[in-house]
Amino acid sequence: MHVAYFAVTLAAVAATGFSGIGALVHFAPILPGMARARVPESWLTFPIGTLKTAGAVGLLAGLLGVPVIGTAAAAGLVLFFACAVHTHLLARDYSAQFGLANGFLVLVAAALVLGLAVS
Template sequence: MHVAYVVVTLLAVAATGFSGVAALAHFRPILPGMAAAGVPVSWLTFPIGTLKTAGAVGLLLGVPWIGVAAAAGLVLFFACAVHTHLLARDYSAQFMLANGFLLLVGAGLALGLIGT
């Protein structure tokens, strides 16, 4: 179980970290998906990029309760992201990515809770 937790957590760190930095940098390919979901560009720095990046750092710290808290926060974040895309009827690639991120951090949260 420990190996599964480490692998899933490292994948979640890489995915959410890249996604967070892309939002902070206003990476051009993510802008159309954000617009389709009705997300203002001004939200890319804070809260979107900041929260994703902070969640990735929290997962990476290696302190069990901080990692579980970071995973729980990321689960809430991506659940809200999926909900936002559904409300906007936006089923683009970013909607699918949000679902994938939600599953990934959800698995990390579950494995973290089992291990604690």
């Protein structure tokens, strides 16, 4: 179980970290998807990029020996990505960005569940 937790959480750290930094620097490929979901570009830095990056750092802290921070970060990211999926649904945007939001949601939810199981 510990190996699965480590592998899934490390994948979640990498994915959310990359996504968060991409939002912070306004990575060009993500801009059309955000526009389709009617998310203002000004939100990419704060709250979107900041929250994703902070969540990735929190997950990493959980892996490095502070499990309560990792659990809190995973729970926060689950809420964040549930809201992202809801935003895409409200905008009727079923593009690749919607699929990514669902994938991130499943990944961070798995990290949360596995983290709670090994605690």
